[in-house]
Amino acid sequence: MAQRVAVSDGANKKATRVRVAVRLRPFIGQPGEDDDGPCVRGLDSQNLEIVNWRNATETVKYHFDAFYGEKTTQQEVFLSSVKPILPHVLNGQNASVFAYGPTGAGKTHTMLGSSEQPGVIPRAVRAVLDLVSAKDGDEGWDYSIDMSYLEIYNERVLDLLSPNSQDLPIREDKDKNIFIPGLTHISISSFSDFDNHFVPASLNRTTASTKLNQRSSRSHAVLLIKVVRTQRALRQRQQTGKLYLIDLAGSEDNRRTGNQGIRLKESGAINLSLFTLSKVVDSLNSGTATRVPYRDSKLTRLLQDSLGGSAHSVMITNIAPEYRYYFDTFSALNFAAKSKLVVNKPFTRETVAAPVLPVCLRSEAIQRRPRGSRIWHRAPEENFEQLRQPEPAESQESAPFSLYPTSVRAMLSEPSVMDRLVALERLMMSCQDGDGLGMLKDMAQSRKEIQELKEKQRELENKAVLFSRLAGEKSGPKAEPVFRNTVAPLQRKQPSAANPPRQQAVVQPLQGSVSVSDLQPLQQLAVQVKKQSVCVRRKDGKRSDQKAETEWESQLDTSILEQSRDKILQVLNAGSFKDLKGLQQIGDKKAKLILGWREINGPFTKLEDLAKVEGMTEKRFSSFMKANILSAMGKRCAVA
Numbered sequence: 001m002a003q004r005v006a007v008s009d010g011a012n013k014k015a016t017r018v019r020v021a022v023r024l025r026p027f028i029g030q031p032g033e034d035d036d037g038p039c040v041r042g043l044d045s046q047n048l049e050i051v052n053w054r055n056a057t058e059t060v061k062y063h064f065d066a067f068y069g070e071k072t073t074q075q076e077v078f079l080s081s082v083k084p085i086l087p088h089v090l091n092g093q094n095a096s097v098f099a100y101g102p103t104g105a106g107k108t109h110t111m112l113g114s115s116e117q118p119g120v121i122p123r124a125v126r127a128v129l130d131l132v133s134a135k136d137g138d139e140g141w142d143y144s145i146d147m148s149y150l151e152i153y154n155e156r157v158l159d160l161l162s163p164n165s166q167d168l169p170i171r172e173d174k175d176k177n178i179f180i181p182g183l184t185h186i187s188i189s190s191f192s193d194f195d196n197h198f199v200p201a202s203l204n205r206t207t208a209s210t211k212l213n214q215r216s217s218r219s220h221a222v223l224l225i226k227v228v229r230t231q232r233a234l235r236q237r238q239q240t241g242k243l244y245l246i247d248l249a250g251s252e253d254n255r256r257t258g259n260q261g262i263r264l265k266e267s268g269a270i271n272l273s274l275f276t277l278s279k280v281v282d283s284l285n286s287g288t289a290t291r292v293p294y295r296d297s298k299l300t301r302l303l304q305d306s307l308g309g310s311a312h313s314v315m316i317t318n319i320a321p322e323y324r325y326y327f328d329t330f331s332a333l334n335f336a337a338k339s340k341l342v343v344n345k346p347f348t349r350e351t352v353a354a355p356v357l358p359v360c361l362r363s364e365a366i367q368r369r370p371r372g373s374r375i376w377h378r379a380p381e382e383n384f385e386q387l388r389q390p391e392p393a394e395s396q397e398s399a400p401f402s403l404y405p406t407s408v409r410a411m412l413s414e415p416s417v418m419d420r421l422v423a424l425e426r427l428m429m430s431c432q433d434g435d436g437l438g439m440l441k442d443m444a445q446s447r448k449e450i451q452e453l454k455e456k457q458r459e460l461e462n463k464a465v466l467f468s469r470l471a472g473e474k475s476g477p478k479a480e481p482v483f484r485n486t487v488a489p490l491q492r493k494q495p496s497a498a499n500p501p502r503q504q505a506v507v508q509p510l511q512g513s514v515s516v517s518d519l520q521p522l523q524q525l526a527v528q529v530k531k532q533s534v535c536v537r538r539k540d541g542k543r544s545d546q547k548a549e550t551e552w553e554s555q556l557d558t559s560i561l562e563q564s565r566d567k568i569l570q571v572l573n574a575g576s577f578k579d580l581k582g583l584q585q586i587g588d589k590k591a592k593l594i595l596g597w598r599e600i601n602g603p604f605t606k607l608e609d610l611a612k613v614e615g616m617t618e619k620r621f622s623s624f625m626k627a628n629i630l631s632a633m634g635k636r637c638a639v640a
């Protein structure tokens with residue numbers, strides 16, 4: 001067989017954006033749970049709003065490519081977000097659809113669905129098969145389709161079509177294609193071919209019951225559908241398009257999931273990979289990063305050619321309406337808003353035959369294969385794209401799945417991320433070469449990031465405690481609901497002369513028929529937050545009752561002062577790591593803490609919010625304000 005070489009495709013390298021859709025699932029009450037109504041709702045087909053936890057009389061609005069409300073059907077989601085990208089796969093381009101969001105928010109429902117309401121995966125596979133059969137005999141190309149199915153569980157890549165497989169490596173070929181040597185590929189030519197393999201393999205996926213979801217996915221599941229088209233007249237011309245359909249595991253707050261033991265370990269790996277995913281998105285967005293940290297987790301390494309790479313990507317962010325999901329929803333929306341900025345450059349992957357020596361293929365035993373289908377295995381050293389070769393027909397019945405139950409796999413020794421790092425470190429200590437040192441550095445960086453992740457988790461847990469404590473306090477005066485299920489505008493504070501009206505969210509009546517009671521928890525939270533805020537001079541000129549205005553500030557022109565404050569706020573909200581470090585008194589650590597705070601809580605509504613960032617005492621905040629206002633005004637020496 002001739003080796004294939006990639007041909008350049010400069011002409012059709014056209015940048016496309018990652019399409020970001022948000023899907024809100026219907027309200028699902030828990031036994032004994034008070035119905036506090038939704039904390040988030042759609043405004044129209046692209047916009048939604050969520051209550052602002054800092055001030056329950058306000059909302060934060062988001063704009064996405066699509067917003068799907070509680071009543072949106074599986075068919076509608078597929079037709080508007082997924083179907084349009086499928087034809088690209090037949091032209092040798094990559095495409096990916098992935099569902100992101102907190103645990104229990106509807107990712108598996110969206111991707112997999114049920115027999116009554118099939119989700120994106122079955123619909124997309126059927127559509128690809130239909131597209132290919134419509135092409136048959138047309139245009140002089142032959143098409144073949146194959147499927148692979150894997151999960152990333154505790155940072156291990158497991159072949160769901162070969163349940164006894166070991167952790168598989170992820171590699172990149174010289175043309176920057178990501179591939180997995182040794183992964184099973186099954187040729188499919190009809191939907192029943194696909195179903196015969198996919199359904200039993202799905203049962204191999206690691207799931208477990210947590211407090212938040214009875215059947216929670218504990219792994220990231222990736223279905224790969226590969227379409228190869230070969231020109232009939234010139235057999236050496238071949239194009240390969242890959243479609244990734246990915247059901248991510250949910251981000252988790254372990255205080256609420258009640259996770260312990262192995263569930264806690266899984267959760268650590270899930271959160272770590274999702275954290276890395278958000279870092280990848282961050283660095284793609286900044287456009288200045290020299291190293292996008294794809295390699296920091298298996299998930300991001302695998303997504304390398306489907307996110308920020310060369311694929312048409314669709315991210316469906318699933319969110320839940322209940323208040324108990326509030327912080328998860330907020331951070332999922334912020335993550336989704338960031339992803340919208342990622343630009344992909346899809347291009348056709350075409351190879352031509354090159355006159356080289358034939359390559360011997362490793363013959364491998366077929367693990368499991370229903371009648372009539374072909375399975376291709378690759379030796380680890382083989383090039384996935386170049387050395388594809390069907391095994392000769394062979395009949396062998398599948399091994400019984402009961403031999404490999406999920407629970408057994410879950411209980412197999414699962415070293416924690418830290419254990420693995422320690423083991424790796426030991427291994428590296430015995431290595432004297434430069435590569436070893438490089439890996440040690442990477443490891444130190446990973447440890448640091450794990451530490452940061454832990455801190456972030458601690459912070460979230462503290463917030464959850466505060467939130468649930470406040471939710472439990474029902475004795476105080478009842479507050480007005482923010483969302484009503486009648487035609488009701490958002491409740492707002494009455495503006496007064498001394499307190500001019502702030503720009504408020506425009507609110508449409510609620511979609512659907514979710515009933516709303518009181519919003520006590522959020523409103524109390526807002527009051528609490530207010531008490532903590534640092535007092536500064538108010539627009540009406542009155543001084544705070546807690547703290548006297550500083551001398552230096554009173555000597556400045558009010559409008560210039562306001563402009564400087566706005567400028568600083570802008571940097572805090574939109575600035576990159578580098579921009580933040582450009583501020584006075586902000587070093588590496590503070591800049592990171594600010595980015596972290598922003599990611600979890602969204603933009604700072606006012607400068608005083610900065611005092612809520614870890615390590616920012618009132619004194620430091622005042623000193624920060626003084627230094628930066630003076631710096632912004634270019635009057636460093638103007639006042640005492």
Ligand SMILES: Nc1ncnc2c1ncn2[C@@H]1O[C@H](COP(=O)(O)OP(=O)(O)OP(=O)(O)O)[C@@H](O)[C@H]1O
Pocket residue numbers: 024025026028070101102103104105106107108109110213215216217218248249250251318
């Ligand atoms: N749009 C929807 N319509 C009806 N039911 C839904 C919808 N979305 C989710 N559900 C239901 O909500 C529950 C949780 O959904 P699902 O298991 O898909 O969440 P998940 O995000 O995949 O969770 P995890 O990350 O824990 O696996 C399921 O019972 C599911 O059927």
